Amino acid sequence: MPKQFPLDAPGFHPFAELIGLRFTKSGKGHSECVLEINERLLNPHKVIHGGAVYSMADTGMGAALYSHLAKDEICATVEIKIVYFAALASGLLTCKTKVIHRGKRIAVLESEIRGNNRLIAKAIGTYSIFKAKGD
Secondary structure (H helix, E strand, C coil): CCCCCCCCCCCCCHHHHHCCCCCEEEEEEEEEEEECCHHHHHHHCCCEEHHHHHHHHHHHHHHHHHHCCCCCCEEEEEEEEECCCCCCCCCCHHHHHEEEEEEEECCCCCCCCCCCCEEEEEEEEEEEEEECCCC
């Protein structure tokens, strides 16, 4: 039985909470998360920091892959390539992610980040899938 990624579970994902990332959809190899741009997420040029956009992609990928994991499996990022197309200073970013391939030990995912009716960034990532260690 696949795992269920909780959309709203305080304490489940502390880093997402720290930056204000919220999930609106998750399941069946897809996820969608949103991030409101605020002054804490800006770089010195007063636009959204690339790390915040990257974090959306990375976290969205983990959530999308979650529905493909067995109860005794976990995943970890191996690598992500991201291409930035535009910078925003305000507004709401939306990251839509899908699983492209899920093998026994490796998965490949794709994220698209949009804001203000523009494509902001696109990312492709590779994840390792492995058995969770017992306590």
